Amino acid sequence: MQSHFSTGLVWFRRDLRTDDNAALSRALACCDTVYCVFVYDKAILDKLPRQDRRVEFIQESVTALESSLQALRGHASRTLITLHDVAQSAIPELSKQLQASAVFAARDYEPAAVTRDTAVQQQLLAEGKQLVLVKDQVIFEEREVLTQTGKPYGVFTPYHRAWLARIGMELVPGHDVGRGNAVLSVAPDALAQPLPSLADLGFEATNLRALGMHGGSAAGEAMLQDFVGRMDRYSEARNFPSVKGPSYLGVHLRFGTVSIRKLVNLALQRVRTGSEGASVWLAELAWRDFYFQILANFPHVATQAFKPEYDAIAWEQGEEAEALFEAWCEGKTGYPIVDAAMAQLNQTGYMHNRLRMVAGSFLVKHLGLDWRWGEKYFALKLNDFDLSANNGGWQWVASSGCDAQPYFRIFNPVTQSEKFDGQGKFIKRYLPQLAGLSDKAIHAPWLAKPMELAAAGVQIGSNYPSPVVDHAKARARTLARYGFLKKSTDQAGTATEQ
Protein backbone atom coordinates (compact mmCIF):
# COMPACT_ATOMS: atom_id res chain seq x y z
CA MET A 1 0.00 0.00 0.00
CA GLN A 2 1.25 3.46 -0.94
CA SER A 3 2.52 5.53 1.97
CA HIS A 4 3.31 8.87 0.36
CA PHE A 5 0.90 11.03 -1.65
CA SER A 6 1.35 14.33 -3.38
CA THR A 7 -2.19 15.46 -2.54
CA GLY A 8 -4.50 14.15 0.15
CA LEU A 9 -7.98 15.07 1.33
CA VAL A 10 -9.01 14.89 5.00
CA TRP A 11 -12.69 14.07 5.34
CA PHE A 12 -13.87 15.21 8.79
CA ARG A 13 -16.89 13.33 10.17
CA ARG A 14 -17.11 12.49 13.87
CA ASP A 15 -13.77 14.11 14.65
CA LEU A 16 -14.52 17.84 14.50
CA ARG A 17 -11.28 19.10 16.03
CA THR A 18 -7.68 19.57 14.97
CA ASP A 19 -6.05 18.68 18.29
CA ASP A 20 -5.01 15.00 18.47
CA ASN A 21 -6.89 14.24 15.26
CA ALA A 22 -5.73 10.91 13.84
CA ALA A 23 -6.89 11.37 10.22
CA LEU A 24 -5.47 14.90 9.97
CA SER A 25 -2.22 13.81 11.58
CA ARG A 26 -1.81 10.89 9.18
CA ALA A 27 -2.55 13.05 6.12
CA LEU A 28 -0.13 15.77 7.24
CA ALA A 29 2.57 13.16 7.75
CA CYS A 30 2.30 11.49 4.35
CA CYS A 31 1.11 14.12 1.86
CA ASP A 32 2.80 17.16 0.31
CA THR A 33 -0.50 19.04 0.12
CA VAL A 34 -3.58 18.46 2.26
CA TYR A 35 -7.12 19.71 1.66
CA CYS A 36 -9.88 19.42 4.24
CA VAL A 37 -13.60 18.86 3.79
CA PHE A 38 -16.74 18.45 5.84
CA VAL A 39 -19.89 17.20 4.09
CA TYR A 40 -23.31 18.05 5.47
CA ASP A 41 -24.57 14.70 4.32
CA LYS A 42 -28.04 14.87 2.81
CA ALA A 43 -28.36 11.12 3.25
CA ILE A 44 -28.42 11.79 7.02
CA LEU A 45 -29.78 15.33 7.33
CA ASP A 46 -32.79 14.97 5.04
CA LYS A 47 -34.37 12.47 7.47
CA LEU A 48 -34.14 14.76 10.50
CA PRO A 49 -36.73 17.19 11.85
CA ARG A 50 -36.00 20.79 10.84
CA GLN A 51 -35.13 21.69 14.42
CA ASP A 52 -32.41 19.41 15.66
CA ARG A 53 -29.92 20.38 18.36
CA ARG A 54 -27.32 18.02 16.89
CA VAL A 55 -27.33 19.80 13.54
CA GLU A 56 -26.89 23.14 15.29
CA PHE A 57 -24.10 21.66 17.39
CA ILE A 58 -22.39 20.33 14.25
CA GLN A 59 -22.79 23.65 12.44
CA GLU A 60 -21.11 25.49 15.33
CA SER A 61 -18.42 22.82 15.52
CA VAL A 62 -17.66 23.08 11.80
CA THR A 63 -17.32 26.86 12.11
CA ALA A 64 -14.94 26.37 15.03
CA LEU A 65 -13.04 23.71 13.10
CA GLU A 66 -12.43 26.14 10.26
CA SER A 67 -10.89 28.60 12.74
CA SER A 68 -8.69 25.88 14.22
CA LEU A 69 -7.50 24.84 10.77
CA GLN A 70 -6.71 28.44 9.91
CA ALA A 71 -4.76 28.77 13.17
CA LEU A 72 -2.87 25.58 12.36
CA ARG A 73 -2.05 26.89 8.93
CA GLY A 74 -1.17 30.33 10.32
CA HIS A 75 -3.34 32.04 7.73
CA ALA A 76 -6.89 33.38 7.75
CA SER A 77 -7.97 32.17 4.29
CA ARG A 78 -10.67 29.54 3.86
CA THR A 79 -9.16 26.16 4.65
CA LEU A 80 -12.17 23.92 5.19
CA ILE A 81 -14.26 23.02 2.15
CA THR A 82 -17.88 22.43 3.13
CA LEU A 83 -20.38 20.66 0.92
CA HIS A 84 -24.11 20.08 1.37
CA ASP A 85 -24.49 16.92 -0.63
CA VAL A 86 -24.61 13.13 -0.45
CA ALA A 87 -21.19 12.20 0.93
CA GLN A 88 -21.05 8.83 -0.77
CA SER A 89 -20.87 10.42 -4.21
CA ALA A 90 -19.53 13.87 -3.25
CA ILE A 91 -16.26 12.64 -1.72
CA PRO A 92 -15.03 10.66 -4.77
CA GLU A 93 -16.13 13.59 -6.96
CA LEU A 94 -14.23 16.12 -4.83
CA SER A 95 -11.10 13.98 -4.73
CA LYS A 96 -11.18 13.97 -8.53
CA GLN A 97 -11.60 17.75 -8.64
CA LEU A 98 -8.69 18.27 -6.23
CA GLN A 99 -6.59 15.54 -7.82
CA ALA A 100 -6.18 13.99 -4.40
CA SER A 101 -4.82 10.47 -4.56
CA ALA A 102 -5.90 9.57 -1.03
CA VAL A 103 -8.80 10.43 1.26
CA PHE A 104 -8.15 10.22 5.00
CA ALA A 105 -10.91 9.73 7.56
CA ALA A 106 -11.52 8.44 11.07
CA ARG A 107 -13.04 4.96 11.02
CA ASP A 108 -16.75 4.83 11.83
CA TYR A 109 -18.23 1.60 13.17
CA GLU A 110 -21.96 2.09 12.59
CA PRO A 111 -23.41 -0.22 9.92
CA ALA A 112 -24.70 2.63 7.70
CA ALA A 113 -21.33 4.40 7.89
CA VAL A 114 -19.47 1.17 7.08
CA THR A 115 -21.69 0.70 4.00
CA ARG A 116 -21.08 4.31 2.91
CA ASP A 117 -17.32 4.04 3.43
CA THR A 118 -17.14 0.78 1.50
CA ALA A 119 -18.95 2.43 -1.41
CA VAL A 120 -16.61 5.44 -1.29
CA GLN A 121 -13.60 3.15 -1.13
CA GLN A 122 -14.73 1.22 -4.22
CA GLN A 123 -15.23 4.42 -6.20
CA LEU A 124 -11.81 5.70 -5.15
CA LEU A 125 -10.13 2.39 -5.96
CA ALA A 126 -11.66 2.48 -9.43
CA GLU A 127 -9.80 5.78 -9.91
CA GLY A 128 -6.56 4.35 -8.51
CA LYS A 129 -6.98 6.28 -5.24
CA GLN A 130 -7.08 5.17 -1.63
CA LEU A 131 -9.41 5.60 1.30
CA VAL A 132 -7.19 5.59 4.39
CA LEU A 133 -9.28 4.91 7.49
CA VAL A 134 -7.63 5.38 10.87
CA LYS A 135 -8.64 4.74 14.47
CA ASP A 136 -9.74 7.89 16.27
CA GLN A 137 -13.08 7.44 18.05
CA VAL A 138 -12.07 4.65 20.39
CA ILE A 139 -9.12 3.57 22.45
CA PHE A 140 -9.32 -0.01 21.18
CA GLU A 141 -11.12 -1.30 18.13
CA GLU A 142 -13.11 -4.50 17.88
CA ARG A 143 -10.20 -6.89 17.33
CA GLU A 144 -7.78 -5.24 19.74
CA VAL A 145 -9.14 -6.52 23.05
CA LEU A 146 -10.03 -10.20 22.77
CA THR A 147 -10.32 -13.16 25.12
CA GLN A 148 -7.45 -15.63 25.41
CA THR A 149 -9.15 -17.75 22.76
CA GLY A 150 -9.27 -14.80 20.37
CA LYS A 151 -13.00 -14.11 20.72
CA PRO A 152 -14.71 -10.80 21.44
CA TYR A 153 -15.78 -10.21 25.02
CA GLY A 154 -19.50 -10.30 25.79
CA VAL A 155 -19.16 -9.48 29.49
CA PHE A 156 -17.91 -6.12 30.67
CA THR A 157 -15.86 -6.96 33.79
CA PRO A 158 -13.24 -9.18 32.10
CA TYR A 159 -13.28 -6.84 29.08
CA HIS A 160 -12.55 -3.89 31.36
CA ARG A 161 -9.69 -5.77 33.02
CA ALA A 162 -8.19 -6.66 29.64
CA TRP A 163 -8.77 -3.09 28.36
CA LEU A 164 -6.85 -1.64 31.34
CA ALA A 165 -4.08 -4.24 30.95
CA ARG A 166 -3.74 -3.36 27.27
CA ILE A 167 -3.26 0.32 28.13
CA GLY A 168 -0.64 -0.75 30.68
CA MET A 169 1.44 1.74 32.60
CA GLU A 170 1.79 4.33 29.84
CA LEU A 171 -0.58 7.06 28.76
CA VAL A 172 -2.37 6.55 25.43
CA PRO A 173 -0.27 8.19 22.68
CA GLY A 174 -1.84 11.11 20.81
CA HIS A 175 -1.57 12.33 17.20
CA ASP A 176 0.65 15.22 16.27
CA VAL A 177 -0.64 17.86 13.82
CA GLY A 178 2.43 20.10 14.02
CA ARG A 179 3.17 20.06 10.28
CA GLY A 180 -0.09 21.91 9.59
CA ASN A 181 1.37 25.22 8.48
CA ALA A 182 3.69 23.55 5.96
CA VAL A 183 1.23 21.18 4.30
CA LEU A 184 -2.34 22.41 4.77
CA SER A 185 -3.72 24.08 1.68
CA VAL A 186 -6.35 26.78 1.29
CA ALA A 187 -9.55 25.74 -0.41
CA PRO A 188 -9.41 26.41 -4.18
CA ASP A 189 -11.40 29.55 -5.12
CA ALA A 190 -14.23 27.57 -6.71
CA LEU A 191 -14.75 25.68 -3.46
CA ALA A 192 -14.07 28.46 -0.96
CA GLN A 193 -17.72 29.20 -0.34
CA PRO A 194 -18.78 30.84 2.93
CA LEU A 195 -19.54 28.26 5.62
CA PRO A 196 -23.27 27.47 5.45
CA SER A 197 -25.54 28.85 8.13
CA LEU A 198 -28.20 26.70 9.76
CA ALA A 199 -30.79 28.31 7.48
CA ASP A 200 -28.64 27.55 4.40
CA LEU A 201 -28.85 23.91 5.42
CA GLY A 202 -32.63 24.13 5.72
CA PHE A 203 -32.69 23.96 9.53
CA GLU A 204 -34.04 26.25 12.24
CA ALA A 205 -32.39 27.33 15.46
CA THR A 206 -33.14 25.29 18.57
CA ASN A 207 -32.74 26.16 22.26
CA LEU A 208 -29.11 24.94 22.23
CA ARG A 209 -27.68 28.34 23.14
CA ALA A 210 -30.35 29.01 25.74
CA LEU A 211 -29.22 25.75 27.34
CA GLY A 212 -25.68 27.12 27.46
CA MET A 213 -24.45 24.45 25.07
CA HIS A 214 -21.97 25.19 22.32
CA GLY A 215 -20.30 23.14 19.65
CA GLY A 216 -16.59 23.26 18.93
CA SER A 217 -13.49 22.04 20.69
CA ALA A 218 -13.11 25.17 22.86
CA ALA A 219 -16.56 24.46 24.33
CA GLY A 220 -15.58 20.80 24.80
CA GLU A 221 -12.39 21.85 26.58
CA ALA A 222 -14.31 24.25 28.85
CA MET A 223 -16.72 21.47 29.76
CA LEU A 224 -13.84 19.12 30.45
CA GLN A 225 -12.11 21.66 32.69
CA ASP A 226 -15.36 22.14 34.57
CA PHE A 227 -15.52 18.41 35.16
CA VAL A 228 -11.87 17.87 36.11
CA GLY A 229 -12.48 19.51 39.49
CA ARG A 230 -15.46 17.20 40.07
CA MET A 231 -13.92 13.98 38.80
CA ASP A 232 -12.81 12.74 42.22
CA ARG A 233 -16.41 12.89 43.47
CA TYR A 234 -17.88 11.23 40.36
CA SER A 235 -18.54 7.83 41.93
CA GLU A 236 -20.88 9.29 44.60
CA ALA A 237 -22.37 12.17 42.63
CA ARG A 238 -23.11 10.47 39.31
CA ASN A 239 -26.27 8.71 40.44
CA PHE A 240 -28.28 11.73 41.53
CA PRO A 241 -29.93 13.57 38.66
CA SER A 242 -30.34 16.85 40.56
CA VAL A 243 -26.59 16.97 41.28
CA LYS A 244 -23.96 18.16 38.80
CA GLY A 245 -22.19 14.80 38.92
CA PRO A 246 -21.39 13.54 35.43
CA SER A 247 -19.22 15.26 32.84
CA TYR A 248 -21.95 16.02 30.23
CA LEU A 249 -19.23 15.39 27.63
CA GLY A 250 -21.26 12.80 25.69
CA VAL A 251 -22.20 15.16 22.87
CA HIS A 252 -18.57 16.29 22.51
CA LEU A 253 -17.47 12.66 22.34
CA ARG A 254 -20.19 11.98 19.79
CA PHE A 255 -18.92 14.62 17.38
CA GLY A 256 -15.25 14.38 18.30
CA THR A 257 -14.91 17.91 19.65
CA VAL A 258 -12.91 16.30 22.46
CA SER A 259 -10.37 13.55 22.03
CA ILE A 260 -11.17 10.27 23.79
CA ARG A 261 -7.43 9.78 24.37
CA LYS A 262 -7.22 13.09 26.19
CA LEU A 263 -10.08 12.08 28.51
CA VAL A 264 -8.66 8.65 29.18
CA ASN A 265 -5.20 10.06 29.91
CA LEU A 266 -6.61 12.65 32.31
CA ALA A 267 -8.55 9.94 34.12
CA LEU A 268 -5.55 7.58 34.17
CA GLN A 269 -3.35 10.23 35.75
CA ARG A 270 -5.95 10.74 38.50
CA VAL A 271 -6.46 7.00 38.98
CA ARG A 272 -2.74 6.67 39.60
CA THR A 273 -3.01 9.14 42.46
CA GLY A 274 -5.70 6.94 44.00
CA SER A 275 -8.87 8.75 42.86
CA GLU A 276 -11.89 6.46 43.17
CA GLY A 277 -14.03 8.89 41.14
CA ALA A 278 -11.54 8.88 38.26
CA SER A 279 -11.45 5.11 38.32
CA VAL A 280 -15.24 4.85 38.01
CA TRP A 281 -15.30 7.49 35.25
CA LEU A 282 -12.53 5.67 33.38
CA ALA A 283 -14.67 2.53 33.57
CA GLU A 284 -17.50 4.47 31.87
CA LEU A 285 -15.13 5.39 29.06
CA ALA A 286 -14.29 1.69 28.81
CA TRP A 287 -18.05 0.91 28.58
CA ARG A 288 -18.09 3.20 25.58
CA ASP A 289 -15.37 1.13 23.87
CA PHE A 290 -17.10 -2.06 25.02
CA TYR A 291 -20.33 -1.19 23.21
CA PHE A 292 -18.42 -0.03 20.13
CA GLN A 293 -16.78 -3.45 19.89
CA ILE A 294 -20.11 -5.21 20.52
CA LEU A 295 -21.70 -3.37 17.59
CA ALA A 296 -18.71 -3.99 15.34
CA ASN A 297 -18.33 -7.68 16.24
CA PHE A 298 -22.06 -8.47 16.46
CA PRO A 299 -23.71 -6.11 13.95
CA HIS A 300 -27.01 -8.00 14.27
CA VAL A 301 -27.60 -6.08 17.54
CA ALA A 302 -28.52 -3.00 15.49
CA THR A 303 -31.86 -4.63 14.71
CA GLN A 304 -32.10 -7.77 16.81
CA ALA A 305 -31.52 -8.92 20.36
CA PHE A 306 -27.91 -9.73 21.24
CA LYS A 307 -29.29 -12.96 22.78
CA PRO A 308 -31.45 -14.36 19.95
CA GLU A 309 -33.94 -16.11 22.28
CA TYR A 310 -35.10 -12.66 23.45
CA ASP A 311 -36.46 -11.92 19.99
CA ALA A 312 -39.28 -14.35 20.74
CA ILE A 313 -40.74 -12.03 23.40
CA ALA A 314 -44.30 -10.99 22.56
CA TRP A 315 -44.39 -7.20 23.03
CA GLU A 316 -47.62 -5.26 23.40
CA GLN A 317 -49.02 -4.06 20.07
CA GLY A 318 -52.01 -2.13 18.82
CA GLU A 319 -53.76 1.09 19.72
CA GLU A 320 -53.43 0.78 23.48
CA ALA A 321 -49.70 0.07 23.18
CA GLU A 322 -49.29 3.05 20.90
CA ALA A 323 -51.18 5.29 23.32
CA LEU A 324 -48.93 4.12 26.16
CA PHE A 325 -45.88 4.81 24.02
CA GLU A 326 -47.12 8.31 23.30
CA ALA A 327 -47.68 8.92 27.02
CA TRP A 328 -44.12 7.77 27.70
CA CYS A 329 -42.64 9.97 24.93
CA GLU A 330 -44.54 13.00 26.19
CA GLY A 331 -43.74 12.39 29.86
CA LYS A 332 -47.35 11.69 30.82
CA THR A 333 -47.14 8.29 32.49
CA GLY A 334 -48.17 9.53 35.94
CA TYR A 335 -44.85 8.33 37.43
CA PRO A 336 -43.05 11.60 38.24
CA ILE A 337 -39.48 10.33 37.95
CA VAL A 338 -40.19 8.86 34.50
CA ASP A 339 -42.09 11.95 33.36
CA ALA A 340 -39.41 14.34 34.62
CA ALA A 341 -36.75 12.25 32.84
CA MET A 342 -38.67 12.42 29.57
CA ALA A 343 -39.21 16.16 30.03
CA GLN A 344 -35.45 16.57 30.49
CA LEU A 345 -34.87 14.65 27.26
CA ASN A 346 -37.51 16.55 25.30
CA GLN A 347 -36.48 19.98 26.57
CA THR A 348 -32.69 19.60 26.53
CA GLY A 349 -31.66 16.53 24.48
CA TYR A 350 -29.87 15.16 27.56
CA MET A 351 -31.04 12.55 30.03
CA HIS A 352 -29.13 11.56 33.15
CA ASN A 353 -27.73 8.01 32.99
CA ARG A 354 -29.69 6.78 36.02
CA LEU A 355 -32.87 8.07 34.42
CA ARG A 356 -32.06 6.50 31.05
CA MET A 357 -32.09 3.21 32.94
CA VAL A 358 -35.28 3.99 34.88
CA ALA A 359 -37.26 5.46 31.95
CA GLY A 360 -35.98 2.74 29.60
CA SER A 361 -36.88 -0.01 32.02
CA PHE A 362 -40.33 1.55 32.50
CA LEU A 363 -41.01 1.40 28.76
CA VAL A 364 -39.98 -2.23 28.49
CA LYS A 365 -40.95 -3.73 31.83
CA HIS A 366 -43.93 -1.61 32.86
CA LEU A 367 -45.50 -0.83 29.51
CA GLY A 368 -44.44 -4.09 27.84
CA LEU A 369 -43.25 -2.26 24.74
CA ASP A 370 -40.49 -3.36 22.39
CA TRP A 371 -37.16 -1.83 23.47
CA ARG A 372 -36.58 -0.82 19.84
CA TRP A 373 -39.40 1.73 20.13
CA GLY A 374 -37.59 3.44 22.99
CA GLU A 375 -34.23 3.11 21.27
CA LYS A 376 -35.62 4.89 18.22
CA TYR A 377 -37.10 7.71 20.30
CA PHE A 378 -33.81 8.24 22.17
CA ALA A 379 -31.98 8.20 18.82
CA LEU A 380 -34.18 11.02 17.62
CA LYS A 381 -33.82 13.13 20.76
CA LEU A 382 -30.44 12.53 22.44
CA ASN A 383 -27.74 15.08 21.66
CA ASP A 384 -25.17 12.40 22.44
CA PHE A 385 -27.01 9.69 20.48
CA ASP A 386 -24.59 7.01 19.52
CA LEU A 387 -25.87 3.80 17.98
CA SER A 388 -23.54 1.52 19.93
CA ALA A 389 -24.10 3.01 23.42
CA ASN A 390 -27.81 3.59 22.85
CA ASN A 391 -28.36 0.08 21.59
CA GLY A 392 -26.23 -1.32 24.42
CA GLY A 393 -28.20 0.69 26.99
CA TRP A 394 -31.56 -0.39 25.61
CA GLN A 395 -30.60 -4.02 25.35
CA TRP A 396 -29.32 -3.75 28.93
CA VAL A 397 -32.67 -2.51 30.25
CA ALA A 398 -34.54 -5.07 28.12
CA SER A 399 -32.22 -7.82 29.47
CA SER A 400 -31.64 -8.97 25.89
CA GLY A 401 -28.11 -7.59 25.63
CA CYS A 402 -24.67 -8.81 26.55
CA ASP A 403 -24.04 -8.43 30.27
CA ALA A 404 -27.55 -7.03 30.70
CA GLN A 405 -29.50 -6.98 33.91
CA PRO A 406 -31.45 -10.25 34.37
CA TYR A 407 -35.03 -10.08 33.12
CA PHE A 408 -36.53 -10.60 36.58
CA ARG A 409 -34.84 -7.45 37.92
CA ILE A 410 -37.45 -4.78 37.49
CA PHE A 411 -36.77 -1.21 38.56
CA ASN A 412 -39.53 0.10 40.78
CA PRO A 413 -39.84 3.72 39.59
CA VAL A 414 -41.12 4.91 42.97
CA THR A 415 -38.28 3.31 44.93
CA GLN A 416 -35.74 4.57 42.39
CA SER A 417 -37.20 8.05 42.73
CA GLU A 418 -37.04 7.96 46.55
CA LYS A 419 -33.48 6.69 46.44
CA PHE A 420 -31.98 8.95 43.81
CA ASP A 421 -34.16 12.07 44.01
CA GLY A 422 -35.15 11.89 47.66
CA GLN A 423 -36.34 15.49 47.99
CA GLY A 424 -37.80 15.52 44.51
CA LYS A 425 -35.50 18.37 43.43
CA PHE A 426 -35.08 16.96 39.95
CA ILE A 427 -38.79 16.19 39.60
CA LYS A 428 -39.72 19.74 40.67
CA ARG A 429 -37.36 21.22 38.09
CA TYR A 430 -39.13 19.47 35.23
CA LEU A 431 -42.65 19.08 36.65
CA PRO A 432 -43.26 22.40 38.40
CA GLN A 433 -46.94 21.51 38.89
CA LEU A 434 -45.79 19.01 41.56
CA ALA A 435 -43.53 21.49 43.37
CA GLY A 436 -45.91 21.91 46.31
CA LEU A 437 -45.88 18.21 47.26
CA SER A 438 -43.93 16.91 50.25
CA ASP A 439 -40.72 14.89 49.86
CA LYS A 440 -42.77 11.79 50.59
CA ALA A 441 -45.73 12.41 48.27
CA ILE A 442 -43.83 13.63 45.23
CA HIS A 443 -42.65 10.18 44.19
CA ALA A 444 -46.18 8.69 43.96
CA PRO A 445 -48.68 11.57 44.00
CA TRP A 446 -51.69 9.31 43.39
CA LEU A 447 -51.14 7.91 46.90
CA ALA A 448 -51.12 11.33 48.59
CA LYS A 449 -53.99 12.40 50.83
CA PRO A 450 -56.61 14.55 49.03
CA MET A 451 -55.86 17.39 51.47
CA GLU A 452 -52.18 17.43 50.57
CA LEU A 453 -52.95 17.30 46.86
CA ALA A 454 -55.41 20.15 47.19
CA ALA A 455 -52.98 22.27 49.22
CA ALA A 456 -50.29 21.67 46.58
CA GLY A 457 -52.67 22.50 43.71
CA VAL A 458 -52.28 19.04 42.20
CA GLN A 459 -55.29 17.48 40.53
CA ILE A 460 -54.57 13.91 39.52
CA GLY A 461 -56.03 13.26 36.10
CA SER A 462 -56.18 16.98 35.41
CA ASN A 463 -52.93 18.90 35.83
CA TYR A 464 -50.95 15.71 36.40
CA PRO A 465 -51.88 12.30 34.91
CA SER A 466 -53.00 9.23 36.85
CA PRO A 467 -50.49 6.40 36.59
CA VAL A 468 -50.93 4.64 33.25
CA VAL A 469 -50.12 1.26 34.80
CA ASP A 470 -50.09 -0.28 38.25
CA HIS A 471 -46.57 -1.26 39.26
CA ALA A 472 -47.41 -4.65 40.83
CA LYS A 473 -49.61 -5.73 37.92
CA ALA A 474 -47.10 -4.54 35.32
CA ARG A 475 -44.36 -6.41 37.10
CA ALA A 476 -46.37 -9.62 37.15
CA ARG A 477 -47.13 -9.24 33.43
CA THR A 478 -43.43 -8.77 32.65
CA LEU A 479 -42.41 -11.82 34.62
CA ALA A 480 -45.01 -13.79 32.65
CA ARG A 481 -43.90 -12.23 29.34
CA TYR A 482 -40.28 -13.16 29.92
CA GLY A 483 -41.14 -16.40 31.76
CA PHE A 484 -40.48 -18.69 28.82
CA LEU A 485 -36.80 -17.72 29.07
CA LYS A 486 -36.53 -19.15 32.54
CA LYS A 487 -35.71 -22.68 31.37
CA SER A 488 -33.47 -21.74 28.47
CA THR A 489 -31.34 -19.26 30.38
CA ASP A 490 -31.61 -20.85 33.81
CA GLN A 491 -31.06 -17.40 35.28
CA ALA A 492 -34.28 -16.86 37.14
CA GLY A 493 -33.95 -17.95 40.75
CA THR A 494 -36.04 -15.63 42.86
CA ALA A 495 -37.68 -12.65 41.23
CA THR A 496 -36.14 -9.49 42.62
CA GLU A 497 -36.98 -5.85 42.51
CA GLN A 498 -34.67 -2.84 42.49
Ligand SMILES: Cc1cc2nc3c(=O)[nH]c(=O)nc-3n(C[C@H](O)[C@H](O)[C@H](O)COP(=O)(O)OP(=O)(O)OC[C@H]3O[C@@H](n4cnc5c(N)ncnc54)[C@H](O)[C@@H]3O)c2cc1C
Ligand atom coordinates in the same frame (compact mmCIF):
# COMPACT_ATOMS: atom_id res chain seq x y z
C1 LIG B 1 -31.17 3.30 27.60
C2 LIG B 1 -29.83 3.98 27.51
C3 LIG B 1 -29.48 4.69 26.36
C4 LIG B 1 -28.22 5.32 26.25
N1 LIG B 1 -27.91 5.98 25.10
C5 LIG B 1 -26.68 6.53 24.96
C6 LIG B 1 -26.30 7.18 23.75
O1 LIG B 1 -27.07 7.24 22.78
N2 LIG B 1 -25.07 7.74 23.69
C7 LIG B 1 -24.18 7.68 24.74
O2 LIG B 1 -23.06 8.20 24.62
N3 LIG B 1 -24.50 7.04 25.86
C8 LIG B 1 -25.71 6.47 26.02
N4 LIG B 1 -26.03 5.85 27.19
C9 LIG B 1 -25.01 5.73 28.24
C10 LIG B 1 -24.99 6.87 29.28
O3 LIG B 1 -26.26 7.06 29.81
C11 LIG B 1 -24.48 8.18 28.69
O4 LIG B 1 -23.24 7.96 28.05
C12 LIG B 1 -24.26 9.25 29.74
O5 LIG B 1 -25.44 9.46 30.48
C13 LIG B 1 -23.84 10.55 29.07
O6 LIG B 1 -23.70 11.55 30.00
P1 LIG B 1 -22.27 12.16 30.37
O7 LIG B 1 -21.57 12.54 29.12
O8 LIG B 1 -22.48 13.19 31.41
O9 LIG B 1 -21.57 10.85 30.95
P2 LIG B 1 -20.44 10.60 32.03
O10 LIG B 1 -21.09 9.89 33.16
O11 LIG B 1 -19.64 11.78 32.35
O12 LIG B 1 -19.53 9.52 31.28
C14 LIG B 1 -18.51 9.93 30.36
C15 LIG B 1 -18.68 9.26 29.04
O13 LIG B 1 -18.56 7.85 29.19
C16 LIG B 1 -19.37 7.20 28.22
N5 LIG B 1 -20.37 6.39 28.93
C17 LIG B 1 -20.86 6.59 30.16
N6 LIG B 1 -21.72 5.61 30.49
C18 LIG B 1 -21.79 4.79 29.42
C19 LIG B 1 -22.50 3.60 29.12
N7 LIG B 1 -23.31 3.02 30.02
N8 LIG B 1 -22.34 3.04 27.91
C20 LIG B 1 -21.50 3.57 27.01
N9 LIG B 1 -20.80 4.69 27.22
C21 LIG B 1 -20.93 5.29 28.41
C22 LIG B 1 -20.08 8.29 27.43
O14 LIG B 1 -19.34 8.53 26.27
C23 LIG B 1 -20.04 9.47 28.39
O15 LIG B 1 -20.13 10.70 27.76
C24 LIG B 1 -27.30 5.22 27.32
C25 LIG B 1 -27.66 4.52 28.48
C26 LIG B 1 -28.90 3.91 28.57
C27 LIG B 1 -29.27 3.16 29.83
